[in-house]
Amino acid sequence: MLSTGNALTSDIAHDQTTLFRSDGLCFPHLVPTTLCRRATAPRYLRLARLKDSLSRLSEPQVVALGQLLPGLLCGEESSFHVFWREGHRGSNVQVSHSEALADQIALEELEHERLLQDLRACCPVPNDLASTLARTRRFFRRMASRDPAIHFARVAALDSAVCIVLSTLVKPLSRATALIEIFNRIRSDEARHVRFSRWHSYDLGADTSLLAKTAARIRGELVALLYPLGSAFEDLGLDADHLFRRIAMQNSGSYEQEL
Numbered sequence: 285m286l287s288t289g290n291a292l293t294s295d296i297a298h299d300q301t302t303l304f305r306s307d308g309l310c311f312p313h314l315v316p317t318t319l320c321r322r323a324t325a326p327r328y329l330r331l332a333r334l335k336d337s338l339s340r341l342s343e344p345q346v347v348a349l350g351q352l353l354p355g356l357l358c359g360e361e362s363s364f365h366v367f368w369r370e371g372h373r374g375s376n377v378q379v380s381h382s383e384a385l386a387d388q389i390a391l392e393e394l395e396h397e398r399l400l401q402d403l404r405a406c407c408p409v410p411n412d413l414a415s416t417l418a419r420t421r422r423f424f425r426r427m428a429s430r431d432p433a434i435h436f437a438r439v440a441a442l443d444s445a446v447c448i449v450l451s452t453l454v455k456p457l458s459r460a461t462a463l464i465e466i467f468n469r470i471r472s473d474e475a476r477h478v479r480f481s482r483w484h485s486y487d488l489g490a491d492t493s494l495l496a497k498t499a500a501r502i503r504g505e506l507v508a509l510l511y512p513l514g515s516a517f518e519d520l521g522l523d524a525d526h527l528f529r530r531i532a533m534q535n536s537g538s539y540e541q542e543l
């Protein structure tokens with residue numbers, strides 16, 4: 285979902301706030317410090333709780349988790365860019381309701397980044413990290429569109445599929461309660477992002493046909509992106525083929541029924 289990172293950097297640089305550079309994996313970005321000092325517990329305590337939680341999983345499950353996390357994290361970074369930009373594309377004279385919502389969602393994507401970074405710090409780094417990142421970057425760059433109606437139709441389709449993936453992971457990983465809390469938190473937020481993005485896409489001129497066609501294309505491309513990670517899904521305790529079929533067959537407006 286990334287558009288142009290330099291433009292984002294420029295947008296943020298015009299904010300008269302202190303900036304820090306995110307520890308990005310695919311799409312690093314600058315963040316005003318006013319947006320990012322909300323962590324509840326010190327990091328070492330959060331990591332200790334996560335490590336304890338992951339100790340209840342099998343070693344292959346933790347390794348598999350380490351393989352899936354980079355892609356999820358890239359998605360969060362890309363989403364931050366998209367929603368931040370949408371929250372700041374107005375005239376600065378009056379912030380619209382949708383801009384305010386987009387800004388709020390950008391904040392949530394930042395929090396998702398932090399949660400997944402914590403989780404990633406507790407899992408082994410996968411051997412094929414470089415190739416996974418290269419494929420994931422290409423995927424998100426292809427998602428970008430100059431037409432915001434299409435772009436947000438794509439966001440809706442992708443976030444909807446992410447909800448399916450996260451909801452499917454809950455059962456086989458249920459012993460790791462701190463991990464499940466993270467997945468449930470992200471899934472709950474993403475379901476709301478789907479609703480915003482669909483509504484916003486309609487507002488920008490999309491119709492039902494465009495949303496349906498876009499969703500079908502995105503579902504297919506996402507399954508292709510995830511396909512090489514099939515064995516990781518299997519190690520986590522899922523039937524990868526069944527998961528991919530669910531994503532591929534998902535109706536464009538069916539995320540509520542799926543969750």
Ligand SMILES: [Fe+2]
Pocket residue numbers: 360363392393396470474
């Ligand atoms: Fe997110």
Ligand SMILES: [Fe+2]
Pocket residue numbers: 363393443473474477
């Ligand atoms: Fe999102």
